[in-house]
Amino acid sequence: xxxxxxxxxxxxxxxxxxxxxxxxxxxxxxxxxxxxxxxxxxxxxxxxxxxxxxxxxxxxxxxxxxxxxxxxxxxxxxxxxxxxxxxxxxxxxxxxxxxxxxxxxxxxxxxxxxxxxxxxxxxxxxxxxxxxxxxxxxxxxxxxxxxxxxxxxxxxxxxxxxxxxxxxxxxxxxxxxxxxxxxxxxxxxxxxxxxxxxxxxxxxxxxxxxxxxxxxxxxxxxxxxxxxxxxxxxxxxxxxxxxxxxxxxxxxxxxxxxxxxxxxxxxxxxxxxxxxxxxxx
Amino acid sequence: xxxxxxxxxxxxxxxxxxxxxxxxxxxxxxxxxxxxxxxxxxxxxxxxxxxxxxxxxxxxxxxxxxxxxxxxxxxxxxxxxxxxxxxxxxxxxxxxxxxxxxxxxxxxxxxxxxxxxxxxxxxxxxxxxxxxxxxxxxxxxxxxxxxxxxxxxxxxxxxxxxxxxxxxxxxxxxxxxxxxxxxxx
Numbered sequence: 204x205x206x207x208x209x210x211x212x213x214x215x216x217x218x219x220x221x222x223x224x225x226x227x228x229x230x231x232x233x234x235x236x237x238x239x240x241x242x243x244x245x246x247x248x249x250x251x252x253x254x255x256x257x258x259x260x261x262x263x264x265x266x267x268x269x270x271x272x273x274x275x276x277x278x279x280x281x282x283x284x285x286x287x288x289x290x291x292x293x294x295x296x297x298x299x300x301x302x303x304x305x306x307x308x309x310x311x312x313x314x315x316x317x318x319x320x321x322x323x324x325x326x327x328x329x330x331x332x333x334x335x336x337x338x339x340x341x342x343x344x345x346x347x348x349x350x351x352x353x354x355x356x357x358x359x360x361x362x363x364x365x366x367x368x369x370x371x372x373x374x375x376x377x378x379x380x381x382x383x384x385x386x387x388x389x390x391x392x393x394x395x396x397x398x399x400x401x402x403x404x405x406x407x408x409x410x411x412x413x414x415x416x417x418x419x420x421x422x423x424x425x426x427x428x429x430x431x432x433x434x435x436x437x438x439x440x441x442x443x444x445x446x447x448x449x450x451x452x453x454x455x456x457x458x459x460x461x462x463x464x465x466x467x468x469x470x471x472x473x474x475x476x477x478x479x480x481x482x483x484x
Numbered sequence: 485x486x487x488x489x490x491x492x493x494x495x496x497x498x499x500x501x502x503x504x505x506x507x508x509x510x511x512x513x514x515x516x517x518x519x520x521x522x523x524x525x526x527x528x529x530x531x532x533x534x535x536x537x538x539x540x541x542x543x544x545x546x547x548x549x550x551x552x553x554x555x556x557x558x559x560x561x562x563x564x565x566x567x568x569x570x571x572x573x574x575x576x577x578x579x580x581x582x583x584x585x586x587x588x589x590x591x592x593x594x595x596x597x598x599x600x601x602x603x604x605x606x607x608x609x610x611x612x613x614x615x616x617x618x619x620x621x622x623x624x625x626x627x628x629x630x631x632x633x634x635x636x637x638x639x640x641x642x643x644x645x646x647x648x649x650x651x652x653x654x655x656x657x658x659x660x661x662x663x664x665x666x667x668x669x
Contacts, residue, residue, distance in 0.1 A: 243666060244665070244666060246648075250610055253610050253616060254612055256616055257612065257615050258615075260616055266551075266618070267551050267614065267615065268561070268614065268615065269561060269611075269614045270548065270551045270561040270562050270563050270614040271549075272551065308551055308552045309552075310549060310550070310551045311633065323633055323635075352589075352611060376669075383659065384589045385588070385590065387588065387611030387612045437668040438663070439664065439665065439667030441666055443611060444588075444589065444590075444659050445648065445650070445658065445662045446663045475612055476612050
C-alpha cells in the first residue's frame with residue numbers, strides 16, 4: 204500500500220490545468236501545419252496560419268490558447284494499492300482546479316445550477332471527474348479542458364444495429380454539417396460507439412485525449428476513422444466555416460461491447476484546441 | 485488575399501453599408517464586449533423602459549468573455565464566442581442603433597433581416613486565436629454588470645483588430661458562399 208496525500212493530487216491537478224491550457228500538443232501542431240499545406244482555400248490557409256501563430260504566442264508567453272479555458276474534465280486512474288490520505292479525493296481535485304484556474308489566470312466558466320440561477324462558481328469548480336481503479340500503486344491524472352463552443356455541437360443517437368456503417372457515417376456528416384462554423388473548425392471528432400447511452404458519451408470524450416496521429420488499433424475502426432475524416436472534409440465547411448477542405452484534423456473512435464438490440468453512437472466535437480495534460484504521481 | 489480595409493469606430497450607417505461579405509478588415513477604436521448574460525440584462529432594461537448602460541448607437545459589440553489579465557497586461561486571451569446565443573436579443577439591439585457585431589458562427593434569419601433593415605454588419609474573428617487577438621487589445625474597462633465577471637459589459641480599446649465581414653448589410657453571407665465553393669458531396 205502506497206500513501207499519497209490529497210495535497211499532492213491538488214498540486215498535480217493545478218499544474219495540469221495550466222499546462223493543458225497554455226501548451227498545444229505536438230500532434231495538433233503537426234496537423235495544423237499539414238492542413239496549411241493541403242488546404243485549397245487561400246483564406247482557409249490564412250486562418251490555419253493564424254491558429255499556428257496563436258498557439259506559438261500562447262506557448263511562448265504562457266497564455267491560454269483560447270479564452271474558453273473550459274470546464275475541467277479530469278480522468279483519473281487510481282492504482283488499487285494507493286491509499287489517499289488527509290482529505291477526500293473529490294475535494295482534492297476541485298481544490299486543484301480552483302488553484303490552477305486562479306493562479307494560471309484562466310477563465311472561470313462554471314455556473315452553479317444550469318437552469319435557474321446560473322451563478323458563476325468563481326473558481327471553475329466543480330471538475331467533471333471520471334475515476335477508474337486500475338492495478339498498481341500510482342495515480343494518473345489527465346486533465347482535458349473542454350470549451351463549450353464545440354461541446355454544444357455534440358450529439359448522441361441510439362441506432363438499431365441495422366443502421367451499420369452507413370448510419371454512423373451519415374450521423375457524423377450531419378453533425379459536422381449542422382455545427383458548421385460554430386465549433387471553430389478545423390475540429391477534432393471524438394466518437395464513442397457501443398456500450399450504453401452514458402458509456403458511448405464517455406468513450407467519445409475519451410477518444411479526444413488519444414493523440415490524433417494515432418489510429419484505432421482495430422483495423423476496421425481505423426478505416427472507419429479515415430473514411431469519416433475524408434467525408435467530413437468534403438462538406439466544404441473549412442477553417443472557421445469560411446469554406447475549404449480542412450474541416451476536421453482527425454476522427455478518433457473508441458468502441459465497447461453493446462447490447463444485441465442496439466448501437467449507441469456519441470459524437471463529441473472539439474475545436475482545434477484539443478487540449479490535455481497528463482501527470483503521474 | 486486583398487489588402488485589409490481599415491475601419492475606425494464608431495461606425496456610421498454609410499460606412500457599414502459600404503462593407504461587403506468577404507472583406508478583411510482591421511478595426512481600431514473603442515468597441516464594447518457582451519455575451520448572452522449581459523445581452524439578457526440589456527434587453528430586460530429596454531423592456532422596463534430604461535436606457536442602456538452605454539449608448540450603443542453606431543457601436544460594435546464584440547462577443548467575448550476574456551481570460552483575466554496577468555499583471556501588466558490589459559487583458560488575457562480574448563477570442564470570439566459563438567454568436568447564435570445572442571440571436572434572441574440581437575434584433576432589439578440593432579433597433580437601438582447597434583451597428584456591428586464581432587463573433588463567430590451562424591446567425592438566425594431574424595438577425596440577418598434586422599441587419600438589412602438597420603444597415604448593420606456582422607464580422608467574424610478567428611475562433612481560438614485568442615492569444616493573437618489579445619495583442620490588439622490596448623485597454624479593457626468594465627462599464628456595467630461587474631457581477632458577471634468575464635461576461636460583464638466592458639469597453640475595449642483595440643488597434644488593428646483582425647476580422648472578416650461574414651454577413652453584410654445586404655444579407656450576403658460569406659459562410660454560405662465560401663462553403664459552396666468547396667463542397668464535394
